[in-house]
Amino acid sequence: MSAPAAPVAARAPAVEALAVERRYRGGRGAGPVDLRVERGEVLALMGPNGAGKTTLLRLLASVDRPRRGSLRWFGGGVEVARRSLGLALDSAIEEATLSGMQASYFWCRQWIGDGAVARVAAAEALRDFGLWEVRDEPVAAYSFGMRRRLALAQALAHDPALVLLDEPTAGLDPAGVQALVDALRRRGARGQAGVVASNDPNFTAAAADRVAFLSRGLLVRCAPPAELLAAVSSGRVADLELSPTAPALDPPSVEALPGVERVDLRPGGATVRFRDPALLPRIVAAADHPGGRLRQLRLHEPDLADAFRELTGEELQQEAVR
Amino acid sequence: MSVLRAPTTAEPAAGTRTGRGRDRAAAPRTARLHRALPGGMWTREWLLSLARPRSVVVKLAMPLVLAVPLVAGHAPTFWAGMLLTVLVAMVGAVGSGVALARARSGGLLARLAVVPRSPARTVGGWVLAAAAVDTVQMLPVAAVVLAAGAADPAAAVALLLCIPAVVLATNALGCALSLLADGPGEVLLDVIVVLAPLLFLGGLFSGVPAAGWRHWAARLDPFAYLHSGFAGALGGSPGVGTGEVIAAALITAALACAGLGLLSRTLLERG
Numbered sequence: 202m203s204a205p206a207a208p209v210a211a212r213a214p215a216v217e218a219l220a221v222e223r224r225y226r227g228g229r230g231a232g233p234v235d236l237r238v239e240r241g242e243v244l245a246l247m248g249p250n251g252a253g254k255t256t257l258l259r260l261l262a263s264v265d266r267p268r269r270g271s272l273r274w275f276g277g278g279v280e281v282a283r284r285s286l287g288l289a290l291d292s293a294i295e296e297a298t299l300s301g302m303q304a305s306y307f308w309c310r311q312w313i314g315d316g317a318v319a320r321v322a323a324a325e326a327l328r329d330f331g332l333w334e335v336r337d338e339p340v341a342a343y344s345f346g347m348r349r350r351l352a353l354a355q356a357l358a359h360d361p362a363l364v365l366l367d368e369p370t371a372g373l374d375p376a377g378v379q380a381l382v383d384a385l386r387r388r389g390a391r392g393q394a395g396v397v398a399s400n401d402p403n404f405t406a407a408a409a410d411r412v413a414f415l416s417r418g419l420l421v422r423c424a425p426p427a428e429l430l431a432a433v434s435s436g437r438v439a440d441l442e443l444s445p446t447a448p449a450l451d452p453p454s455v456e457a458l459p460g461v462e463r464v465d466l467r468p469g470g471a472t473v474r475f476r477d478p479a480l481l482p483r484i485v486a487a488a489d490h491p492g493g494r495l496r497q498l499r500l501h502e503p504d505l506a507d508a509f510r511e512l513t514g515e516e517l518q519q520e521a522v523r
Numbered sequence: 524m525s526v527l528r529a530p531t532t533a534e535p536a537a538g539t540r541t542g543r544g545r546d547r548a549a550a551p552r553t554a555r556l557h558r559a560l561p562g563g564m565w566t567r568e569w570l571l572s573l574a575r576p577r578s579v580v581v582k583l584a585m586p587l588v589l590a591v592p593l594v595a596g597h598a599p600t601f602w603a604g605m606l607l608t609v610l611v612a613m614v615g616a617v618g619s620g621v622a623l624a625r626a627r628s629g630g631l632l633a634r635l636a637v638v639p640r641s642p643a644r645t646v647g648g649w650v651l652a653a654a655a656v657d658t659v660q661m662l663p664v665a666a667v668v669l670a671a672g673a674a675d676p677a678a679a680v681a682l683l684l685c686i687p688a689v690v691l692a693t694n695a696l697g698c699a700l701s702l703l704a705d706g707p708g709e710v711l712l713d714v715i716v717v718l719a720p721l722l723f724l725g726g727l728f729s730g731v732p733a734a735g736w737r738h739w740a741a742r743l744d745p746f747a748y749l750h751s752g753f754a755g756a757l758g759g760s761p762g763v764g765t766g767e768v769i770a771a772a773l774i775t776a777a778l779a780c781a782g783l784g785l786l787s788r789t790l791l792e793r794g
Contacts, residue, residue, distance in 0.1 A: 259633070262633075262637055263636075263637055264633045264636055264637055264792075266792075280639075282637070283637050283638065283639045284639045286637050288633075288634055288637055290630040290633060290634065291630075292628075292629050292630030292631075296567070296571065298570075298571050298574035298575060299557075299561070299567070299570060299571065299574065300557035300558070302557075302558070302560070303557065303558075303559070303560055303561055303567075303570060306560045306561065306562075307560075307561045307562070307567055308634075310561075310562040310563065311635075311638035311639070311640060312638065312639060316560070316562055319562075320560065337557045337558060338557070339557065339574065
């Protein structure tokens with residue numbers, strides 16, 4: 202397949218943002234932010250709703266222009282960006298009455314001039330995302346997850362040098378998430394870059410080389426997943442789902458237990474980080490008092506959502522089931 | 524624009540085809556359409572328009588439901604021409620306006636804004652195809668009018684040129700109005716608010732005065748010429764000559780294309 206990108210400066214990063222800023226009324230938006238994504242690198246943007254992930258992604262995609270600051274793609278301007286980009290937004294696919302193959306081919310042809318090459322590229326992308334069997338069915342007949350897969354196939358089919366994906370795992374089943382991780386990894390090995398806005402900690406840990414934590418439109422921390430996880434690498438995490446009708450959990454009552462490192466309340470529950478697994482029954486007892494308050498408990502190793510909480514004090518809203 | 528065939532058995536799936544039953548069920552009517560591959564906005568728009576047979580039938584029947592009673596009932600040519608002109612204007616402006624507003628809210632325009640094709644080519648292909656579809660929708664009406672009115676060939680040519688020109692202009696107007704609207708629902712209101720004065724200035728509601736500013740406003744208004752074209756084709760007395768209708772059609776189409784070219788970048792980048 203012929204890659205449509207035409208990087209102008211061989212050593213320039215895939216995308217570089219210098220003090221870019223775009224704020225809306227009420228202060229929402231993003232910036233000023235400095236960001237650099239190297240060739241072959243996948244950067245994940247994580248942050249709660251309103252943190253500026255989508256705003257920043259749209260700036261990096263040249264969909265919106267920054268009010269301040271500047272952006273360079275492969276050392277060049279917007280024209281270079283548009284030859285090099287693949288984009289999947291979190292919005293619905295418009296081509297409901299087209300077939301999956303038609304919709305995929307259409308977007309391929311926007312970058313690939315040769316119809317036969319575009320046809321093969323579109324077919325490969327549909328196969329990669331498990332849509333080949335339903336390629337001739339109208340998109341309207343696709344499930345939500347299949348439409349999400351199609352959006353990803355459309356963004357990646359023309360083999361762009363830089364792909365930007367907004368909430369790519371929303372609605373995807375585990376096989377779809379794995380297909381996306383594999384695709385991003387394969388692309389990275391070929392020197393192609395990616396930026397994904399996602400609050401799915403397992404996906405970002407698997408797919409990203411670096412993770413940028415955003416809060417209130419600002420870049421709070423940007424580092425490899427392992428480095429961010431080091432902040433919370435010890436111990437285990439219990440996600441508690443509590444009855445909304447029962448009295449709220451009193452964090453000090455749990456924090457008082459020896460070995461409990463941190464308790465964070467969130468709507469509908471709490472997250473408890475602790476070191477000693479033997480402590481779990483006592484945590485459960487404290488969370489369930491008064492009886493019946495605890496509705497569900499999920500035990501896991503600390504992940505990037507926990508790291509985000511640790512480093513920013515904010516809770517991530519996740520778009521996908523972990 | 525070339526329409527290619529999608530791969531079928533020549534490029535088999537890596538896995539087995541477990542969806543054969545569904546393939547068969549989906550195959551009959553629209554299988555051929557679903558295999559024509561759109562390389563650009565022109566083909567895409569046609570495929571989207573033709574994909575639902577029921578929608579095609581309704582689109583073709585809707586103008587006829589209005590036109591046939593008008594013609595069969597021997598409605599006064601002035602009023603029949605007015606109604607048909609309003610119909611043409613609404614079909615073009617609402618169709619494109621709503622489609623673009625929906626595309627904007629759905630993120631389609633944002634995606635189209637970042638492709639390495641000129642905005643004029645993208646928007647132009649889209650709107651020209653939409654206007655062509657709308658023109659096809661209005662052709663049965665033109666046929667009914669021309670058959671009933673026994674118009675002379677020049678009047679027929681004038682009408683057949685003026686319909687696509689006004690359809691193209693109103694499609695361009697709909698695109699422009701979609702920039703002002705917050706959503707598809709608002710576009711409909713905006714179209715009415717803008718079209719009504721233009722139709723009035725074209726003399727559709729009360730005729731064109733012989734002098735004064737309204738006379739000159741009507742001379743610049745493409746709806747006046749379409750109205751005249753319909754009235755002439757129906758056997759009435761047209762307000763302007765056939766040659767003027769043809770010239771107005773050509774100028775309107777050229778101005779609509781130029782306007783679209785100027786608007787195209789804004790249309791996409793506001794996505």
